[in-house]
């Protein structure tokens with residue numbers, strides 16, 4: 001099968017539609033549509049259990065979906081997984097390198113698996129080692145590396161085959177600032193060269209810095225998608241959150257949208273300063289029971305809040321189950 005047509009301007013490298021997957025009565029993906037075009041960074045964003053890893057695993061051919069289609073380079077990836085495999089690079093959520101092999105031996109091994117040999121292989125190893133700051137570590141066995149160093153090797157492995165579609169599942173978990181910066185720079189550079197990158201994470205600021213096309217996942221559903229700035233402009237209202245010791249006071253502030261949850265009052269407002277001034281005006285003696293005041297600026301976090309009514313909590317566990 002020929003892939004000469006792959007990556008022509010505007011054609012998606014990845015086109016997923018109606019993707020469904022359940023594990024028993026747990027719905028992991030509830031019929032989602034996602035596309036990634038050459039040069040695009042698509043950020044799959046969502047809290048624990050949202051379905052990010054399930055999505056990457058299905059696209060990479062490791063897990064079978066219950067329904068839906070997955071086209072990679074225009075080819076049906078569910079029916080022809082071997083044909084599309086050379087186009088895909090996957091760095092799974094759990095790091096997987098050969099611990100007893102050195103960094104260079106790992107890169108050589110995975111490069112050979114991707115069908116690269118000789119001078120091309122050596123050049124590729126040098127290139128990915130340089131971009132992921134691995135040059136000084138090349139002769140170290142992986143078992144002697146720190147978590148962040150291992151993350152970089154793990155991502156380097158996924159890059160060895162020069163994939164047209166790169167799937168990175170939480171690539172910066174456990175990474176220090178140096179590793180995180182290097183990883184983000186590599187992602188930006190690869191996208192600049194035309195790679196389509198699907199980048200799953202639950203760190204909102206990271207996505208804001210990547211200026212990605214965001215697919216916001218919650219409980220296996222896409223609740224919003226679009227460029228970061230567009231989503232923030234459309235849904236990202238600012239909010240004030242006040243927590244009290246004891247029952248929340250009965251504030252009535254005309255024109256402001258107020259919700260109460262337990263010991264918490266949330267005020268969604270386009271003008272934080274004015275809302276704060278008005279709140280303190282009417283709080284009176286209750287101000288003494290005020291335990292904390294949080295300001296939520298327009299950002300992906302407030303987009304999530306606006307669309308779900310919940311604060312974004314990357315560690316929340318999905319307790320919901322589907323129909324039995």
Ligand SMILES: Nc1ncnc2c1ncn2[C@@H]1O[C@H](COP(=O)(O)OP(=O)(O)OP(=O)(O)O)[C@@H](O)[C@H]1O
Pocket residue numbers: 023026027028046047048049050051052053054055093202318
């Ligand atoms: N092999 C499995 N067996 C049973 N349930 C599973 C399996 N894999 C995933 N799930 C469930 O499917 C849902 C989606 O899981 P998934 O791993 O895709 O989420 P995620 O967005 O990657 O989360 P995290 O941020 O924690 O990595 C979760 O509720 C999870 O418990």
Ligand SMILES: [Mg+2]
Pocket residue numbers: 052053054093169
């Ligand atoms: Mg995951």
